[in-house]
Amino acid sequence: AKANGRGCHCFFEPEMNLHAQIRRTLRLDLRRALDAREFELFYQPQVNVRTRKVGTLEALLRWRHPESGLVAPDRVIPLVEEIGLIVPLGEWVLEQACAAAAGWPGQEKVSVNLSPVQFTSARLVAVVTSALQASGLEASRLELEITESVLMRDTESTLATLHRLKQLGVSIALDDFGTGYSSLSYLQRFPFDKVKIDKSFVSSLGRTAASTAIVRAVTELCMALGMSTTAEGVETEAQHAALVALGCTDLQGYLFSRPCPAEEVPALLQKLNGA
Numbered sequence: 001a002k003a004n005g006r007g008c009h010c011f012f013e014p015e016m017n018l019h020a021q022i023r024r025t026l027r028l029d030l031r032r033a034l035d036a037r038e039f040e041l042f043y044q045p046q047v048n049v050r051t052r053k054v055g056t057l058e059a060l061l062r063w064r065h066p067e068s069g070l071v072a073p074d075r076v077i078p079l080v081e082e083i084g085l086i087v088p089l090g091e092w093v094l095e096q097a098c099a100a101a102a103g104w105p106g107q108e109k110v111s112v113n114l115s116p117v118q119f120t121s122a123r124l125v126a127v128v129t130s131a132l133q134a135s136g137l138e139a140s141r142l143e144l145e146i147t148e149s150v151l152m153r154d155t156e157s158t159l160a161t162l163h164r165l166k167q168l169g170v171s172i173a174l175d176d177f178g179t180g181y182s183s184l185s186y187l188q189r190f191p192f193d194k195v196k197i198d199k200s201f202v203s204s205l206g207r208t209a210a211s212t213a214i215v216r217a218v219t220e221l222c223m224a225l226g227m228s229t230t231a232e233g234v235e236t237e238a239q240h241a242a243l244v245a246l247g248c249t250d251l252q253g254y255l256f257s258r259p260c261p262a263e264e265v266p267a268l269l270q271k272l273n274g275a
């Protein structure tokens with residue numbers, strides 16, 4: 001995958017041992033799966049610490065495989081990239097997510113994960129523009145999540161793409177912060193609105209002194225730079241309390257809700273917002 005320039009992250013991690021049957025089915029049937037609507041987006045809320053309301057919901061891909069049930073995206077997306085269909089799948093995700101968000105009751109934002117291949121595709125800005133137009137969603141209600149691997153590549157063109165997206169009015173989040181080749185200089189060089197602190201730091205809060213120090217440093221830096229911080233993978237009340245004390249602005253995790261199907265979002269919002 002590296003040689004043909006489709007990505008700098010590894011597509012063939014050893015633990016990614018997808019069942020051979022699913023692998024074959026995926027290769028043969030991905031387009032059919034798209035047509036047959038076997039893909040689905042689940043949504044997971046991010047709760048704002050100050051307002052205590054859901055500000056954003058993240059769209060997370062699921063594949064409802066006829067035989068295997070729900071297949072997680074960590075297993076599907078690398079294969080989709082491998083067979084060269086991530087751009088059309090990503091387009092579908094953007095369209096679906098914008099259309100869903102346009103129907104949410106409280107003007108919540110939707111955040112959409114972009115794969116590095118999708119981010120560097122020449123079509124990205126046009127695809128985002130048309131997803132917004134087709135759904136009627138205001139650009140300010142769409143957030144795009146990118147990972148650090150995108151930033152290491154070609155700084156100039158990455159910056160140009162980010163600025164074009166920002167000009168549309170969408171916001172940009174840096175996902176999985178702290179897991180890759182993180183550099184604090186990224187936070188200064190690129191126009192992020194939000195940094196998402198990886199769940200590995202959240203799960204080690206209270207277990208290692210370093211994780212507390214790192215989360216504190218990141219939230220303080222982001223605050224100083226005018227960016228919000230979402231902690232991912234919040235599972236316990238103890239983590240919740242620690243993250244609030246450390247100054248995180250938003251929290252996401254099973255403690256509040258697991259990712260849920262689109263049709264359950266209105267009820268979930270009602271429950272979490274206490275309306």
Ligand code: C2E
Nearest residue numbers: 060061072073074093113114115233234235252253254259
């Ligand atoms: P991510 O963007 O870091 O998404 C967060 C993952 O953490 C999700 O896994 C979510 O279900 C899980 N999670 C949320 N709260 C908790 C918690 O409290 N504890 C734990 N242990 N996990 C939690 P999921 O849905 O399996 O997605 C995995 C990854 O697949 C995502 O990681 C993202 O990188 C990728 N992905 C998902 N949907 C899309 C998509 O539409 N496009 C692209 N390019 N990538 C996607």
Ligand code: CA
Nearest residue numbers: 058113145175
């Ligand atoms: Ca994400």
Ligand code: CA
Nearest residue numbers: 175176196232
């Ligand atoms: Ca993440």
Ligand code: CA
Nearest residue numbers: 175176198199
């Ligand atoms: Ca992740």
